[in-house]
Amino acid sequence: MRYVGIDLHKERITVCVVDQDRNVRQTRKFPCADPARIEAFFAALGPFEAVVEATASYEWLLGRIEPLARRVVLAHPGKLRVIAESTRKSDKLDARVLAEFLALDMNPQAYRPTPRQREHRALVRHRQFLMKERTQVRVKVRRILSDSNADRRDLFARGGRDHIAAVPLSDSDRFIVDQMLIQLSSFEAQLAELRTRLRQFATAASAAEQRHRQVLQSVTGVGEVTTEVVLAELGDILASGPPLGLLAGDLPGVEAASGGTPSDRGRGTSAAGGAGGVAPQRLGVSRALGHGGLSRSSTTTTTTTMTTIIHMN
Known part of the structure; x- marks a missing residue:
C-alpha cells in the first residue's frame, strides 16, 4: 500500500508517496x-x-483521483499544526507530512x-x-440625492423612481444615477430569477430536508431566506443531531430552549458531562450562517428553531 500526501495550490500540486514504514518512495510536481x-x-x-488539505479548490482533484484510490482523506488545515507552525515550510515538506500522517492514520479530517x-x-x-451589490448601489444613489436634500425613507419603494426622476440634478449626477438604476433593475431581476431557482431546487429535497424546511x-x-441559509450552511449539522443542541444552548438568548445556565455553557461542557469545545463550534455556526448573510438576531432565532429539529431526528 502506498500513502500519498498532496500539497495543492492553484497552479500546481506537489505529491509525496511513502510506504507503510513512512519511507519516501517518490516526490513529484x-x-x-x-x-x-x-x-x-x-x-x-x-x-x-491519498490525503489533501481542504482548500478552496480541492473538489476537482478529488474527482480525478477518488475512483482510483482505496481511500481519500480530506484533511482539516486548521488542525494540522505540524504544517501550519512549521519553520521549514515548503510544498515538498508539507506533502511529506500529510503522507506520513496518512500512513499513521493521524490526519484530522474535515467535513466534505x-x-x-x-x-x-x-x-x-x-x-x-x-x-450586497444591490445595497451598495442603493447607498450610492442615496448619497447623491442627499446632496440635493432629496433622500427619503421610501426611495426604493413604490413611487420612488418617480421621485428620483423629478429631483433636479447636475448632468453628471443624473448620468450616474441613471446608470445606478439600470444596475439596480438588473440586480432585482437576477434576485427574482434566483428565488425561482431556489424554489425549484427545494422540490428535489430528501424527506429529511423537507421536514427541516x-x-x-x-x-x-424565520422566512424563506433564513431557511435556505440554514439548510445550505448547516445541513450536515442538522443531520448529526445532538451537537447542534449544544450549539443552540450556547448561543445568547436561547437558554430556555436547551436548559442549563450561562455559567454552565461558559465552561464548554456537554450535556453528557464531557469536555465540550462548544465555543469554537458556536463560532463555526455563526460564521456559517454569516456566509448566507444572516444577522445576529436571525442567527439566534434560527438556532432556537434548530433545537426543535434535533428532537425530530
Missing part, C-alpha cells in the same frame, strides 16, 4: 493545467490512499459537503453577493 497527467500518475501507483449541499451553498451565497418556516421570524 504537476501543473494543475494538466489533469490527464496527474490522473495517469495516480493510475500507475497501484493500491494507494455533499454535491447537493455544494449546489445549495453556491446558490445561497450568490444571492448574498447580489444583495417545514419546521424552520413554521417559526415566527
Whole structure:
C-alpha cells in the first residue's frame, strides 16, 4: 500500500508517496493545467490512499483521483499544526507530512459537503453577493440625492423612481444615477430569477430536508431566506443531531430552549458531562450562517428553531 500526501495550490500540486514504514518512495510536481497527467500518475501507483488539505479548490482533484484510490482523506488545515507552525515550510515538506500522517492514520479530517449541499451553498451565497451589490448601489444613489436634500425613507419603494426622476440634478449626477438604476433593475431581476431557482431546487429535497424546511418556516421570524441559509450552511449539522443542541444552548438568548445556565455553557461542557469545545463550534455556526448573510438576531432565532429539529431526528 502506498500513502500519498498532496500539497495543492492553484497552479500546481506537489505529491509525496511513502510506504507503510513512512519511507519516501517518490516526490513529484504537476501543473494543475494538466489533469490527464496527474490522473495517469495516480493510475500507475497501484493500491494507494491519498490525503489533501481542504482548500478552496480541492473538489476537482478529488474527482480525478477518488475512483482510483482505496481511500481519500480530506484533511482539516486548521488542525494540522505540524504544517501550519512549521519553520521549514515548503510544498515538498508539507506533502511529506500529510503522507506520513496518512500512513499513521493521524490526519484530522474535515467535513466534505455533499454535491447537493455544494449546489445549495453556491446558490445561497450568490444571492448574498447580489444583495450586497444591490445595497451598495442603493447607498450610492442615496448619497447623491442627499446632496440635493432629496433622500427619503421610501426611495426604493413604490413611487420612488418617480421621485428620483423629478429631483433636479447636475448632468453628471443624473448620468450616474441613471446608470445606478439600470444596475439596480438588473440586480432585482437576477434576485427574482434566483428565488425561482431556489424554489425549484427545494422540490428535489430528501424527506429529511423537507421536514427541516417545514419546521424552520413554521417559526415566527424565520422566512424563506433564513431557511435556505440554514439548510445550505448547516445541513450536515442538522443531520448529526445532538451537537447542534449544544450549539443552540450556547448561543445568547436561547437558554430556555436547551436548559442549563450561562455559567454552565461558559465552561464548554456537554450535556453528557464531557469536555465540550462548544465555543469554537458556536463560532463555526455563526460564521456559517454569516456566509448566507444572516444577522445576529436571525442567527439566534434560527438556532432556537434548530433545537426543535434535533428532537425530530
